Amino acid sequence: MINVIExxxxxxxxxxxPDIQMLRGEFVGLNGGADFYATSVHDLIEEGRRxxxxxLEMCREKSIEPRRKFSGKFxxxxxxxxxxxxxxxxAAAGMSLNEWIIRAIRDAAESNNRGA
Incomplete structure (x- = not known):
């Protein structure tokens, strides 16, 4: 099971x-790794905040942009x-392939964000 939290x-x-019997969180969209572990959801959120x-403090100290930039192309x-x-x-939906793929990606991302 994979879930997304904010x-x-x-x-x-x-x-x-399952090897260490812990929850693991990994921030996505950052320029570097920032993962965290805990045995409960409450503790995982606290560890994530820390x-x-x-x-972010390390990025400030080193003048590094903390978030990845996305070009919009892949x-x-x-x-x-x-x-x-x-x-x-x-074609059956009356869209270009690009439009259809964008819609499919958005629908899948929205479904995931709703916890599906």
Whole structure:
């Protein structure tokens, strides 16, 4: 099970590590690693706050931009059959392939943010 939580405005992916029997949080969208562990959700959020504060302070001290910049462009490699199916689905929806993919990504991201 993978979940996303927000701590002080930053998103973190939460997973369970069965080897150490702990919850693990990892901030996404940062330029560096800032992960944190705990045995309860409450403690995980507190550890996340501490980890994020240390990370941001380090970035300030070293004049490093803490957040990743996204260009809005990325390449996707997929099976030719899946490519063809996507083109057909996009055309059937009256959209370009790019519009259709943007909608699919947004729908999937919104579903994940709702805890689906």
């Amino acid at each position: 701590i002080n405005g930053e998103k973190a992916v939460v997973t369970f590590d 980890s994020l504060a240390v990370y 390449n996707v490699r997929l099976d030719p059959g899946d490519h063809a199916a996507a083109v057909i689905a996009a």
